[in-house]
Amino acid sequence: MPDISTNTGILSALASRQGGASIELDRITKLYPGQTAPAVEDFSMRIEPGELVMFVGPSGCGKTTTMKMINRIIEPTSGSIRIDGNDVLSLDANELRRHIGYVIQQIGLFPHFTIAENIGTVPRLLGWSKQRIKERVEELLETVQLDPGVFANRYPRQLSGGQQQRVGVARALAADPPVMLMDEPFGATDPITRERLQAEFLRLQAEIGKTIIFVTHDFEEAIRMGDRIAVLSERSRIEQFDTPANILKNPANDYVSSFIGEGAALKRLALIPSGDAPLGPVDASAPASTVASTDSLREALDHLVFTGAPRINVTEGDRAVGSLDYAAISSVLGAEAPRSAARTAGTAAAEGRP
Structure with a gap:
């Protein structure tokens, strides 16, 4: 016993x-x-x-x-x-x-x-x-x-x-x-x-x-x-x-x-925050809609497809910190995605961010 x-x-x-x-x-x-x-x-x-x-x-x-x-x-x-x-x-x-x-x-x-x-x-x-x-x-x-x-x-x-x-x-x-x-x-x-x-x-x-x-x-x-x-x-x-x-x-x-x-x-893109991609300079001609740096690259790709624009700006808070295009998103697939990305995306969704 x-x-x-x-x-x-x-x-x-x-x-x-x-x-x-x-x-x-x-x-x-x-x-x-x-x-x-x-x-x-x-x-x-x-x-x-x-x-x-x-x-x-x-x-x-x-x-x-x-x-x-x-x-x-x-x-x-x-x-x-x-x-x-x-x-x-x-x-x-x-x-x-x-x-x-x-x-x-x-x-x-x-x-x-x-x-x-x-x-x-x-x-x-x-x-x-x-x-x-x-x-x-x-x-x-x-x-x-x-x-x-x-x-x-x-x-x-x-x-x-x-x-x-x-x-x-x-x-x-x-x-x-x-x-x-x-x-x-x-x-x-x-x-x-x-x-x-x-x-x-x-x-x-x-x-x-x-x-x-x-x-x-x-x-x-x-x-x-x-x-x-x-x-x-x-x-x-x-x-x-x-x-x-x-x-x-x-x-x-x-x-x-x-x-x-x-x-x-x-599915891999859905795990990677947009801020982890190689960002280009802020593009003043990009669409008004943006993605947060914590939003996934899948969401960034959706924005690009939906708007038809060549680039989309990435923000942190109210400030644009760079931009993404198709080539930048594609380049990330050759690198290892961070394990915390799914939680980052989940937190963003819970807080009601787009």
């Missing part, structure tokens, strides 16, 4: 951890009773503190099973899992889950609880005081851009799908966990709401710096959001684990290429 005092010490360390924590999975395997082939086989990975890692792969490949073994909703058959070097398989599973944020596609809000009560669920289980819970609920509602005075006492049925999803994220963050697991959290929303939620979450992650595993079947979502992407095939075999830019530029094999699909160059 695991030592109780040791468990308490590890969980206390997790609870007090600021930002994110490292996650190590070492040769994890899951074999269900009565099955001859494992659902997950010999899976190993290290995720750095504060990193947002996307698991992408077809339905049934084992990506959700792999993720659920981290918080032990599913118990592994063999292997080890460590968070900040601590063996999570030695801990009480229920207590462990209270220190790991978990967001699912169906959201899972309690329909007869108010929004404030939903968000405060885990803090109540952890024994927080009513005042501390109230303050944390208000802080999180503001963080996910829902007015506490308007939404705290409403019920889930009184919120839109996108608002409910934001509450689900707030609930997962309530006890300030160092690790968050997200299972296709935006999959049930319409395309416009989904894009907005992605942008808001990237803005939020830039502030909180949690370690996040995010399961999706949408490669476009993986490219936009991930620091690194794990492209998984049957039994959670890792076909490639790399930055979005490197996967787009150098897919490991035909299987990875099939996920990228057509338009790899345009």
Whole structure:
């Protein structure tokens, strides 16, 4: 039986951890009773503190099973899992889950609880005081851009799908966990709401710096959001684990290429801020519409195509700092795209910049 005092010490360390924590999975395997082939086989990975890692792969490949073994909703058959070097398989599973944020596609809000009560669920289980819970609920509602005075006492049925999803994220963050697991959290929303939620979450992650595993079947979502992407095939075999830019530029094999699909160059441009391109001088004859230096080169290319102009000016704040043409945009594809670009673009979208 695991030592109780040791468990308490590890969980206390997790609870007090600021930002994110490292996650190590070492040769994890899951074999269900009565099955001859494992659902997950010999899976190993290290995720750095504060990193947002996307698991992408077809339905049934084992990506959700792999993720659920981290918080032990599913118990592994063999292997080890460590968070900040601590063996999570030695801990009480229920207590462990209270220190790991978990967001699912169906959201899972309690329909007869108010929004404030939903968000405060885990803090109540952890024994927080009513005042501390109230303050944390208000802080999180503001963080996910829902007015506490308007939404705290409403019920889930009184919120839109996108608002409910934001509450689900707030609930997962309530006890300030160092690790968050997200299972296709935006999959049930319409395309416009989904894009907005992605942008808001990237803005939020830039502030909180949690370690996040995010399961999706949408490669476009993986490219936009991930620091690194794990492209998984049957039994959670890792076909490639790399930055979005490197996967787009150098897919490991035909299987990875099939996920990228057509338009790899345009997808790479969506990861690179306009300010990272070689800028020419400000062009007084360029169209009045401009792109910010934090907007992606894909957006800059869209502006050029839409206006038909040979150049477009790039701005920082209210000041033009240079200009871009087709040749400058094309030249960037030969260079390595920065890993932070997707978040830069996401932050720009969240702030409502064009």
